[in-house]
Amino acid sequence: MTDLDGASEESVDGAELINSDTLNGEVLKSEATVKDSQSRGDHHTAKLSGYAEKSNVHFEVPVTLSMADALLKPKNWGLAEIAVNCVMLCQILTLFLVRSLPTWFYIFQFFFWRIGYNVTLGLILQRQSKTQFITEWIRQIPDDTQVLLKNLIKSSYGTSYKWSKLPSEFHAWILFRMLAMMILANDGLSYFILTVKLFQHPSQTHPLLFVFCILTSAALAWFSAWSKTSAHRCVGDYAWYWGDFFFKIDTNLVFDGVFEMFPHPMYTVGYAAYYGASIFARSSTLLVLSLLAHSMQILFLVYIEEPHIQKVYGSEKTEDKSEESSKRETIPKEMLGLRHFDVFRPSDFVLVVMLCFVFVHTIVYDMGLVYYSSQLLAWRVFHFVVLSTVLHAQSTRNWWMNRLVSKGYSRADAFKFWQRLYNTSVVMNHASFLAFVIRKAVPKLKHAYASSTMWTSSSLASAAAGIALMCVSFYVVTSATQDLGDASWFYADFFLDKQDDLSKEQQLHSAPVYAGVYRYMNNPDCVLGFLGHYGLALLSRSWTVFWVALFSNLANYAFVHLVEVPHMQKKYDELSIRDAAALERAILHHVPIVRSVGDEIREKAVRGSEKLSRISSETAVSLTQKLDQLTADIQADIQRLMNDVQQHRFMLKTTALTESAAERMQNADTELLNVLRNSSLTKAYLEAYDSEPEETTESAENQHVKAD
Numbered sequence: 001m002t003d004l005d006g007a008s009e010e011s012v013d014g015a016e017l018i019n020s021d022t023l024n025g026e027v028l029k030s031e032a033t034v035k036d037s038q039s040r041g042d043h044h045t046a047k048l049s050g051y052a053e054k055s056n057v058h059f060e061v062p063v064t065l066s067m068a069d070a071l072l073k074p075k076n077w078g079l080a081e082i083a084v085n086c087v088m089l090c091q092i093l094t095l096f097l098v099r100s101l102p103t104w105f106y107i108f109q110f111f112f113w114r115i116g117y118n119v120t121l122g123l124i125l126q127r128q129s130k131t132q133f134i135t136e137w138i139r140q141i142p143d144d145t146q147v148l149l150k151n152l153i154k155s156s157y158g159t160s161y162k163w164s165k166l167p168s169e170f171h172a173w174i175l176f177r178m179l180a181m182m183i184l185a186n187d188g189l190s191y192f193i194l195t196v197k198l199f200q201h202p203s204q205t206h207p208l209l210f211v212f213c214i215l216t217s218a219a220l221a222w223f224s225a226w227s228k229t230s231a232h233r234c235v236g237d238y239a240w241y242w243g244d245f246f247f248k249i250d251t252n253l254v255f256d257g258v259f260e261m262f263p264h265p266m267y268t269v270g271y272a273a274y275y276g277a278s279i280f281a282r283s284s285t286l287l288v289l290s291l292l293a294h295s296m297q298i299l300f301l302v303y304i305e306e307p308h309i310q311k312v313y314g315s316e317k318t319e320d321k322s323e324e325s326s327k328r329e330t331i332p333k334e335m336l337g338l339r340h341f342d343v344f345r346p347s348d349f350v351l352v353v354m355l356c357f358v359f360v361h362t363i364v365y366d367m368g369l370v371y372y373s374s375q376l377l378a379w380r381v382f383h384f385v386v387l388s389t390v391l392h393a394q395s396t397r398n399w400w401m402n403r404l405v406s407k408g409y410s411r412a413d414a415f416k417f418w419q420r421l422y423n424t425s426v427v428m429n430h431a432s433f434l435a436f437v438i439r440k441a442v443p444k445l446k447h448a449y450a451s452s453t454m455w456t457s458s459s460l461a462s463a464a465a466g467i468a469l470m471c472v473s474f475y476v477v478t479s480a481t482q483d484l485g486d487a488s489w490f491y492a493d494f495f496l497d498k499q500d501d502l503s504k505e506q507q508l509h510s511a512p513v514y515a516g517v518y519r520y521m522n523n524p525d526c527v528l529g530f531l532g533h534y535g536l537a538l539l540s541r542s543w544t545v546f547w548v549a550l551f552s553n554l555a556n557y558a559f560v561h562l563v564e565v566p567h568m569q570k571k572y573d574e575l576s577i578r579d580a581a582a583l584e585r586a587i588l589h590h591v592p593i594v595r596s597v598g599d600e601i602r603e604k605a606v607r608g609s610e611k612l613s614r615i616s617s618e619t620a621v622s623l624t625q626k627l628d629q630l631t632a633d634i635q636a637d638i639q640r641l642m643n644d645v646q647q648h649r650f651m652l653k654t655t656a657l658t659e660s661a662a663e664r665m666q667n668a669d670t671e672l673l674n675v676l677r678n679s680s681l682t683k684a685y686l687e688a689y690d691s692e693p694e695e696t697t698e699s700a701e702n703q704h705v706k707a708d
Contacts, residue, residue: 048238049250052167054132059166061249062157064237067181070156078156080178084185091189098197106190106197107289113187114293118300121180128245129308134172135246149175173246180241191274191293198283205282213279220276227265227272230258240266242305244312261581263520267301284461291464295471334419336486337427347420354424355431362435372439376432376548383425384555388563394494395567401495415487415495422490433533436548441540462538469535476517476528483516491564493571512568514578521581526553526560 048061070076071084091109094101127133141149150163153174163171202210232240238249258265274290333340335348342348358375361367393399404414481489487496517524533549568577 050170051248051250052169053248054135055167055169057167058250059170061170061238062161062166064177066232066237067185070181071185076156078154079152080156080181084182087182087186088189091186091193095193095196098193103197103285106194110187110190110194110289110293113183113190114296116183117187118296121183122300122304124176124179125242125245125304125308128172128176129311132169132172132246134176135168138168138172138175152178167247169247173241173243176246177237177241191277194289195277195281195286198286199281200283202282213282217276217280220272220279224270224273224276227258227262228270231265231270234259245308248312261520263517264301267297271297284456284458287461288464291468295468333486334416334490335423336481336489337423347424351424351427354428358428358431358435362438366439369439372432372436376429376436379425379429379432380552380555383429384559387422387425388559391491391494391567392563395563395570411496415490415492418495419490433548433552434536437536437540437542437545440542440545444541459541462541466535466538469531469538473529473532473535476524476531479517480525480529483518484513488513494567512572512577519581522578523560526556530556 050059050061051057052059065076070081071088077085094106094109098106124134128135138149146163149171153163153171154161156178157174205213237243243249258269262269271290271294274294275287278284278287278290332342332345335341335345335351341352343352362372390400394401400418401411401414404417405411409417521527530549530553533552534546537543537546537549
């Protein structure tokens with residue numbers, strides 16, 4: 001029986017079906033709005049108005065009980081509740097056989113209900129969302145079956161449950177709710193029994209460590225219970241049992257409290273009790289099973305609930321995005337990570353070649369740990385020092401834009417060059433870190449494989465936890481890029497203004513984005529984006545990798561507070577900037593020491609930013625003066641060198657001409673002599689010259705003879 005028993009027959013009869021034409025068919029969508037505190041916590045007693053879309057009617061939703069009230073109070077028991085309690089009793093009996101039954105039996109028992117939850121209920125809800133098959137079955141059942149269903153429901157909800165005055169959609173939800181209650185209750189109980197089975201006796205555990213485990217597990221269990229009860233208070237039985245898969249309610253769902261702090265708290269932080277139980281039992285096996293079960297729940301959220309939420313509440317936004325994306329298909333996009341890769345774009349091709357070079361040298365050749373450490377340090381310095389300085393200079397003096405625009409590039413092209421440079425740095429930082437981890441982990445993996453310690457429960461637990469952290473990091477980063485957009489991910493507001501002629505990919509936000517994952521924290525990529533680094537540290541089981549990850553995280557934190565936050569304060573209105581998200585505000589409110597430390601860090605960040613700005617300005621002026629002086633000196637040296645070169649060339653040319661003239665004069669004398677020798681006149685003269693002495697000699701001899 002339920003609270004309907006105490007309601008008057010007249011009030012129940014008032015739940016007449018109202019034709020939607022009289023109400024203009026208006027159905028309010030569920031929105032994330034915050035109500036006054038006085039209206040909170042009334043989901044169990046407040047009357048809700050429902051709308052059955054296929055039946056096209058409005059109706060008053062009867063009051064339903066929570067699972068605890070329905071199962072723990074005998075006065076509320078019907079056939080469905082008795083069946084659930086009987087099955088739970090059978091499970092409780094196995095609790096007294098933990099020493100006799102093997103471990104695999106309890107693991108099988110738990111995953112039987114876990115698969116029933118995530119797979120069976122998931123498939124039912126998916127088909128219900130697409131075809132409303134349960135609703136259609138209710139409409140078409142014969143009279144005798146309808147009588148059985150009426151008796152089943154009335155045994156739980158009392159005779160005041162008016163079958164004829166409620167639509168088929170509500171009957172279908174009540175039947176599904178009974179099945180869901182059976183599976184959910186036994187799923188939780190089977191995990192508790194599995195924890196008892198895998199509990200390790202603390203005889204060999206240090207007392208302080210055991211106390212720490214008890215306190216930590218109790219804190220996580222309390223936090224899990226608080227998050228789930230707070231979530232149930234916000235959404236009520238309607239959303240808790242997936243009511244929007246069957247019908248809608250004409251009211252606004254309240255998403256305050258825990259929903260402001262965490263996304264999908266029932267499926268995320270609501271499972272903190274799993275990890276608390278693993279710590280309490282001190283069982284690596286239970287931790288691995290908990291991670292696996294939690295992963296199945298996340299998959300249920302991603303593939304079952306999220307598509308239905310987009311279908312019911314996000315259709316208009318989805319259509320707008322599809323139309324916008326169809327218009328953008330012809331516009332080339334800059335590479336983000338490795339997305340939008342274009343082999344014909346030189347920067348993309350060079351980046352892939354660099355990646356291949358890094359991983360070939362990592363996998364094929366062992367260059368030594370010093371080489372990989374130096375490579376990682378170089379890219380870290382380039383990213384967190386060089387690029388941070390460039391961004392700060394761009395924010396304070398528009399340095400990047402001025403230099404590129406002065407060379408003839410447009411502002412949009414200048415921003416594209418920055419996108420490519422920043423993306424190259426991000427990708428190569430991740431690649432160099434992964435190469436470092438591989439070279440650091442390979443010796444340990446070889447030793448673990450040789451000593452057969454690779455597949456121990458502790459190793460598997462570390463691997464599972466590392467993979468989970470990497471998945472969370474990947475989800476946070478991809479969600480952040482989708483929420484911000486490609487341009488804002490590359491700090492477009494540092495470079496571009498609204499008056500610039502921008503493409504659709506470069507459109508700027510008029511205010512800081514606090515949607516999606518940014519709804520829960522201001523800098524999710526800084527806080528949770530580095531969980532993948534810590535996950536790799538767990539996978540490699542290396543403290544060195546952990547310290548490198550911590551250093552990278554702190555460097556990114558410093559960049560955010562020294563460069564990004566001051567720019568936002570200068571760029572946007574103070575009213576549009578949020579000091580802290582709901583979770584941060586709750587922590588700061590309830591933990592004074594955290595608030596004081598946060599204020600101190602914020603003040604130091606402001607002072608550090610001002611000091612960095614002053615040093616940067618002074619350094620820029622000094623460098624500019626030195627650069628101008630160096631440019632003038634270089635120009636003077638070049639002019640002097642050119643003069644010397646010209647004089648040297650003149651001397652060389654003069655010497656060459658002199659030598660050439662002398663050589664030509666010598667050649668001319670030789671040629672003249674040859675010409676004279678070959679000339680007939682010269683020959684005649686020479687013959688005459690040669691014959692004249694002979695005649696003189698003969699005449700002399702004749703005169704001598706005559707004298708005798």
